[in-house]
Amino acid sequence: MKKAPLILLALTPLFSEAADWPQYRGGAGDGVSSETMQWNSAGLRAVWKVPSNTGFSSFSVGGGRAFTLITQELEGANQEVVVAQDASNGKTLWSAPLNVANYDKGGNDGVKDKNDPSKNNDGGDGPRSTPTIVGDRVVVMSSQLALRAFEAASGKVLWTRDLKAEHEGRNIQWQNAASPLLEGGLLFVAGGGPGQSLMAVDPQNGNVVWKAFDEKMTHATPVAATIGGERQVLFFLQSGLLSVEPKTGKELWRYSFPYKISTAASPVVGGDIVYCSAGYGVGAGAVRVKKEGATWTATEIYRVPGNTPLANHWSTPVLKDGHLYGMFQFKEYGKGPVKCVELATGTVKWTQEGFGPGHVILMGNEVVALSDAGDLVRFAAKPDAYKEISRQHVLSGKCWTTPAVSGGKLFLRSTVEAACFQ
Numbered sequence: 238m239k240k241a242p243l244i245l246l247a248l249t250p251l252f253s254e255a256a257d258w259p260q261y262r263g264g265a266g267d268g269v270s271s272e273t274m275q276w277n278s279a280g281l282r283a284v285w286k287v288p289s290n291t292g293f294s295s296f297s298v299g300g301g302r303a304f305t306l307i308t309q310e311l312e313g314a315n316q317e318v319v320v321a322q323d324a325s326n327g328k329t330l331w332s333a334p335l336n337v338a339n340y341d342k343g344g345n346d347g348v349k350d351k352n353d354p355s356k357n358n359d360g361g362d363g364p365r366s367t368p369t370i371v372g373d374r375v376v377v378m379s380s381q382l383a384l385r386a387f388e389a390a391s392g393k394v395l396w397t398r399d400l401k402a403e404h405e406g407r408n409i410q411w412q413n414a415a416s417p418l419l420e421g422g423l424l425f426v427a428g429g430g431p432g433q434s435l436m437a438v439d440p441q442n443g444n445v446v447w448k449a450f451d452e453k454m455t456h457a458t459p460v461a462a463t464i465g466g467e468r469q470v471l472f473f474l475q476s477g478l479l480s481v482e483p484k485t486g487k488e489l490w491r492y493s494f495p496y497k498i499s500t501a502a503s504p505v506v507g508g509d510i511v512y513c514s515a516g517y518g519v520g521a522g523a524v525r526v527k528k529e530g531a532t533w534t535a536t537e538i539y540r541v542p543g544n545t546p547l548a549n550h551w552s553t554p555v556l557k558d559g560h561l562y563g564m565f566q567f568k569e570y571g572k573g574p575v576k577c578v579e580l581a582t583g584t585v586k587w588t589q590e591g592f593g594p595g596h597v598i599l600m601g602n603e604v605v606a607l608s609d610a611g612d613l614v615r616f617a618a619k620p621d622a623y624k625e626i627s628r629q630h631v632l633s634g635k636c637w638t639t640p641a642v643s644g645g646k647l648f649l650r651s652t653v654e655a656a657c658f659q
Contacts, residue, residue: 257299258641258648259370261416262503266460268555268598270642280629281613281658284646285327289655292363293414295596296650298324298643299370300389303657305650306364306377308338315339317364319377321392324643327657331392335379338363340412362635362652365414365456369424371440380412382428384438396443405430407453414456414501414551418470421461421483425470427454435472435479437486447486452476455500456551462506465528471504471511478504478513478524478535490533492524495542501551505561507580510538514549516567521547523583539583544568546585547578551637555599556580557618562604563597570594571610577620589616589623596639611636611651613658632656 262268294306302321309318315338321330340363369376374395376386382400387393400406406428418425423437423446433448457473461483469480469489477494481487497517505512514521520542524535541547544567554563559580566573571593577586593609599618603626606614611632617624634653641648647658 256643257370258643259297259299260419261295261297261367261369261458262553262639263598263641266418266420266458266503267505268553268596268639270598270600272642272645273601274645276615276627280627281631281647283631284325284657284659286654286656287322287327289650289653290363291652292650293365293637293652294363294650295367295639296641296648296655297368297370297375298641298648300373301325302330302389303327303641303648303655304368304370304375304389305655306335306366306368308363309334317380319368319375319387321375321389322655324646324648324657327655333387333392333394335377335385336381336383338380340364340380362637365412367416367639369417369419371419371424374440376417376424376440378413378415378417378426380414382406382408382413384417384424384426384443386440386443398438398443398445400426400428404433404436404448407434409454409456409499411456411499413454415454415458418459418461420470421468423483425459425461425472425483427452427459427472427474435481435486437483446484449481449486450479450488452479455496457500457503460503460506462511464506464509464511464526465533467528471506473500473502473504473513475500478511480526480533480535490526490535492522492535492537494522495519499551502549502553505554505556505580507556507559510580511535512554512561512580514547514565516544516548516550518542518544519548520544521549521583523580538581541583546576546588547583550594552594552596554578555597555604555618557599557602557604558620560586560618560620562599562618564592564594564606566592566594568594575604575606575616575623577623579620586620587623589625595636598640598642600642605640605647607632607636607638607640607649609636613640613647613649631658
């Protein structure tokens with residue numbers, strides 16, 4: 238009897254509040270994990286590591302499965318493929334092609350020329366969108382704006398909603414990179430034509446619940462947040478930020494913001510402040526959102542143009558206690574810094590070089606960063622100074638993907654391999 242407590246203690250997992258990671262940047266889409274982990278001082282242990290052929294699609298994890306997008310040569314062409322892997326061992330459970338893989342500004346159709354290999358288009362570095370898990374199904378937004386639902390267990394196609402063919406879809410150079418946002422039982426996507434450029438889709442049958450606006454999409458995934466006591470979905474478009482009522486699509490407020498070449502980082506919401514940023518000389522801005530009566534206003538509180546100090550190329554920061562933590566840089570591959578930035582003022586609190594344009598998530602009081610060179614780095618989410626806790630090289634290849642956390646395990650991938658660490 239006296240040994241029972243010790244046995245129970247030994248069996249207690251070194252994490253808490255295990256949860257699925259069902260969509261891009263986690264359940265709430267904000268890069269925050271509800272789990273806490275006790276990290277082994279000897280470093281992470283690889284549960285599995287398998288080849289993963291090109292792509293910047295991150296993992297979504299649920300029901301014992303991990304989903305991502307890769308490219309694969311099928312029938313003489315590079316195809317964009319959704320893959321379901323066993324979360325316990327990395328083995329492929331099923332895969333399904335989506336469309337020909339072509340992620341440049343135009344290029345050919347991905348079909349290989351056996352007589353002249355120099356003419357072959359390898360599809361860039363592969364798909365960028367991350368699958369979204371909705372109960373017993375997984376929904377994918379392809380690079381060619383086709384929204385498709387698969388049975389999570391088998392890969393059976395349940396429905397398809399093609400924005401190009403059915404909604405006068407207008408793609409963007411380098412093709413779609415945004416992921417479907419799950420909020421309030423609906424999926425939110427951009428990419429349709431006039432009067433239907435934004436839409437909410439029922440994940441059970443693919444039916445359009447509402448469609449509205451004449452907006453041009455970006456590569457940024459929308460986010461959901463509660464501002465002023467009201468739930469809303471925020472799209473980061475070529476015109477700037479647009480907030481809508483999730484159930485109806487009614488416009489709540491706007492913030493005009495410049496667009497050049499590509500906007501890829503999602504907005505970040507902290508209380509009544511919304512932060513947004515882009516590369517290519519655009520820089521960052523923030524607004525304070527208020528509602529008086531039935532009228533919403535978004536008042537700019539700062540605007541910092543240029544590629545420094547606040548540009549986020551495609552790396553969305555995380556928020557902790559009024560401060561942003563993340564990769565604030567533009568095309569500084571392998572060397573670009575992580576920074577701590579005060580959300581309310583845009584003031585840079587500290588800068589640490591040596592990360593490149595990877596991605597970050599937040600776990601408790603720690604930021605977990607995956608550098609573009611494959612280093613997994615933990616540092617304290619504190620504004621006084623950069624304090625590194627651990628660093629370990631975990632992946633080969635180019636790592637422009639976001640870590641996923643589920644059941645005390647980290648799911649990571651690069652353009653070369655995918656892995657699970659514990």
